[in-house]
Amino acid sequence: xLIENVRIAFASMAANKLRTFLTMLGIIIGIAAVITIMTxxxxxxxxxxxxxxxxxxxxxxxYMWFREDAQNEEVTVPGDMIPKFTQDxxxxxxxxxxxxxxxxxxxxxxxxxxxxxxxxxxxxxYANVSVQGANPxxxxxxxxxxxxxxxxxxxxxxxxxxDYDCVVSDRLVKNLFDGDAKKALGKKINIRTNKLDxxxxxxxxxxxxxxxxxxxxxxxxxxxxxxTAVMVPFQNAVSLSEDPNASTLQNFDVSAKAGTDVMxxxxxLQSYLQSLLPEDSQYEINVYTNQEMIEETRKTLQQLTLxxxxxxxxxxxxxxxxxxxIMTVSITERTREIGTRKALGAPRRAIRGQFITEAVIMSITxxxxxxxxxxxxxxxxxxxxxxxxxxxxxxILVSFLFxxxxxxxxxxxxxxxxxxxxxxxxxxxxx
Amino acid sequence: xxxxxxxxxxxxxxxxxxxxELNALDGIDLDVTRGEFTSIxxxxxxxxxxxxxxxxxxxxPTSGKYExxxxxxxxxxxxxxxxxxxxxxxxxFQTYNLIPRMSAIKNVEVPLLYAGMPQxxxxxxxxxxxxxxxxxxxxxxxxDELSGGQKQRVAxxxxxxxxxxxxxxxxxxxxxxxxxxxxxxxxxxxxxxxQGKTLLLITHSQMLAEETGRILTLIDGxxxxxxxxxxxx
Ligand SMILES: Nc1ncnc2c1ncn2[C@@H]1O[C@H](COP(=O)(O)OP(=O)(O)OP(=O)(O)O)[C@@H](O)[C@H]1O
Ligand SMILES: [Mg+2]
Numbered sequence: 101x102l103i104e105n106v107r108i109a110f111a112s113m114a115a116n117k118l119r120t121f122l123t124m125l126g127i128i129i130g131i132a133a134v135i136t137i138m139t140x141x142x143x144x145x146x147x148x149x150x151x152x153x154x155x156x157x158x159x160x161x162x163y164m165w166f167r168e169d170a171q172n173e174e175v176t177v178p179g180d181m182i183p184k185f186t187q188d189x190x191x192x193x194x195x196x197x198x199x200x201x202x203x204x205x206x207x208x209x210x211x212x213x214x215x216x217x218x219x220x221x222x223x224x225x226y227a228n229v230s231v232q233g234a235n236p237x238x239x240x241x242x243x244x245x246x247x248x249x250x251x252x253x254x255x256x257x258x259x260x261x262x263d264y265d266c267v268v269s270d271r272l273v274k275n276l277f278d279g280d281a282k283k284a285l286g287k288k289i290n291i292r293t294n295k296l297d298x299x300x301x302x303x304x305x306x307x308x309x310x311x312x313x314x315x316x317x318x319x320x321x322x323x324x325x326x327x328t329a330v331m332v333p334f335q336n337a338v339s340l341s342e343d344p345n346a347s348t349l350q351n352f353d354v355s356a357k358a359g360t361d362v363m364x365x366x367x368x369l370q371s372y373l374q375s376l377l378p379e380d381s382q383y384e385i386n387v388y389t390n391q392e393m394i395e396e397t398r399k400t401l402q403q404l405t406l407x408x409x410x411x412x413x414x415x416x417x418x419x420x421x422x423x424x425x426i427m428t429v430s431i432t433e434r435t436r437e438i439g440t441r442k443a444l445g446a447p448r449r450a451i452r453g454q455f456i457t458e459a460v461i462m463s464i465t466x467x468x469x470x471x472x473x474x475x476x477x478x479x480x481x482x483x484x485x486x487x488x489x490x491x492x493x494x495x496i497l498v499s500f501l502f503x504x505x506x507x508x509x510x511x512x513x514x515x516x517x518x519x520x521x522x523x524x525x526x527x528x529x530x531x
Numbered sequence: 532x533x534x535x536x537x538x539x540x541x542x543x544x545x546x547x548x549x550x551x552e553l554n555a556l557d558g559i560d561l562d563v564t565r566g567e568f569t570s571i572x573x574x575x576x577x578x579x580x581x582x583x584x585x586x587x588x589x590x591x592p593t594s595g596k597y598e599x600x601x602x603x604x605x606x607x608x609x610x611x612x613x614x615x616x617x618x619x620x621x622x623x624f625q626t627y628n629l630i631p632r633m634s635a636i637k638n639v640e641v642p643l644l645y646a647g648m649p650q651x652x653x654x655x656x657x658x659x660x661x662x663x664x665x666x667x668x669x670x671x672x673x674x675d676e677l678s679g680g681q682k683q684r685v686a687x688x689x690x691x692x693x694x695x696x697x698x699x700x701x702x703x704x705x706x707x708x709x710x711x712x713x714x715x716x717x718x719x720x721x722x723x724x725x726q727g728k729t730l731l732l733i734t735h736s737q738m739l740a741e742e743t744g745r746i747l748t749l750i751d752g753x754x755x756x757x758x759x760x761x762x763x764x
Binding site for chain 2: 101103104108111112115436437439440441442443445446447448450522523527
């Protein structure tokens with residue numbers, strides 16, 4: 101019986117192709133919209149989860165700036181007004197959160213420059229670098245993004261301004277030492293920055309995970325010219341910097357020990373640091389975690405999904421009403437057929453079943469077309485935002501069930517009406 | 532004597548309670564026994580189709596008693612009537628009423644489907660029936676690819692599907708030329724003689740009525756005459 105009903109449904113849909121297609125359009129649009137947004141959302145969420153594992157879930161950025169309500173009309177801030185973490189604050193913080201803090205990372209940026217071999221041909225062998233001063237804690241905090249793969253980090257915090265040690269990236273090793281990290285250790289390189297040439301000794305090589313990530317590189321820059329960071333001791337960088345405020349600390353990174361609840365630790369850290377400032381301070385301390393960032397994207401995404409799903413739902417509702425309308429028309433047109441079937445012994449439920457099947461077939465066909473279009477649109481959207489696509493199987497299942505439900509729901513009324521037709525009236529009906 | 536149909540004082544009114552109230556059937560008494568070939572003649576509007584619809588369980592009489600195969604129809608629910616129609620009644624209509632977009636064989640399968648026969652058996656049975664009416668070579672054709680006479684032959688095969696107790700034919704040749712009408716009538720005779728089918732034929736043609744065994748004349752919803760036809764045994 102079901103097979104026959106499905107066969108009849110397809111035959112009658114095929115007999116009215118345009119009408120059937122127009123009827124399905126609402127369902128197609130609704131399902132496609134929902135599938136698209138779910139595919140994109142799913143892809144972004146997955147990417148976020150991946151990023152989270154790359155950037156590390158236990159790191160956070162701490163920074164100090166003016167309170168939002170602070171009266172501060174001046175555009176440029178005089179040097180002594182710049183908010184900064186004092187050495188005293190840092191020491192207190194490290195002592196207070198002895199059990200939670202794994203490492204503290206402080207950095208200072210110098211201008212971009214170029215690294216060459218002392219006796220090399222600069223035209224052929226060079227690496228574009230950005231020079232960054234960092235404390236040893238930097239390498240602990242960033243062990244997920246920039247793990248040391250050869251050699252070591254800076255030996256101690258007290259490395260002074262005269263210590264010309266450096267930790268270079270695998271990219272620089274590729275450019276200057278043919279990728280042989282072991283060979284690079286202990287070698288001297290010239291780094292030119294701020295028009296000054298300085299010779300540094302390579303003590304370690306780290307893996308530049310970020311620049312190797314897809315889609316991060318600017319395609320107009322050739323692989324060889326991609327800028328890579330060279331880490332030099334913090335104090336050394338400060339001494340080379342032209343910026344008189346280079347040593348003032350406005351922000352730093354902290355990594356939490358394993359097992360620490362990052363979210364609650366970040367709030368504790370924030371309120372503790374704030375408490376170290378005078379109560380009427382016009383500065384405000386913020387602690388920003390990766391989780392928070394991901395949480396924010398998730399929320400935005402959720403709202404977007406909700407909005408698109410609402411639009412999809414309206415389209416589905418309209419589509420469902422369309423199905424109901426066309427089924428009513430179809431049943432009127434086929435009154436004689438219904439009369440004949442009744443004369444041939446069809447019980448009520450057989451007639452009802454036949455037309456519900458037809459409505460269901462129509463709406464799940466629309467649903468399937470919508471799913472295909474939605475996946476395609478999701479593919480295009482993911483391509484545009486440069487993200488690997490993950491099709492949400494769950495959303496496909498849900499939309500299948502949904503279109504099935506629409507067919508049953510909106511098909512029931514006309515089908516039931518058909519099943520209640522009087523056989524004589526139906527047979528006498530003039531079409 | 533094997534009584535299939537027993538009608539007692541059957542009345543069918545239309546427009547009940549209005550000033551147009553109409554007695555389409557006005558006290559019909561009728562018995563049909565197994566193996567009879569009966570024809571009903573009468574003016575247009577005399578109530579022939581109404582009588583046939585009641586006999587065929589498509590509608591219920593306003594009053595009177597109807598027993599089919601000894602069962603009082605009044606006590607049957609709508610779905611019981613549907614089941615009885617699928618098994619005991621075969622309809623042949625003037626307008627054929629083949630279901631569009633279904634091949635000849637699928638049309639013949641419809642009553643078998645409603646009687647709950649599995650697909651393989653349905654196909655087998657439908658092929659036998661189409662062979663019987665000489666339509667086997669066209670069984671995959673759609674109704675709109677068949678001539679009137681061919682459609683009616685498919686319809687007769689369909690009416691025979693569940694080997695019903697009675698075949699009801701309402702002006703089956705009304706839309707056909709005389710040569711094709713002859714062919715259809717021959718088919719009815721074949722069913723009657725070879726398979727012992729009970730047939731009830733409504734016709735406007737006195738000539739065709741004469742071929743049957745028993746001729747009933749209906750005027751204004753009453754049976755006013757009954758005589759034997761040439762085919763009476
Ligand atoms: N469903 C109905 N509703 C109202 N009146 C009906 C209905 N069916 C039949 N009638 C009326 O009952 C009377 C008998 O109709 P019926 O169809 O039985 O006549 P008939 O003998 O078959 O006529 P014909 O030879 O033209 O087919 C007619 O007056 C007709 O108008
Ligand atoms: Mg009639």
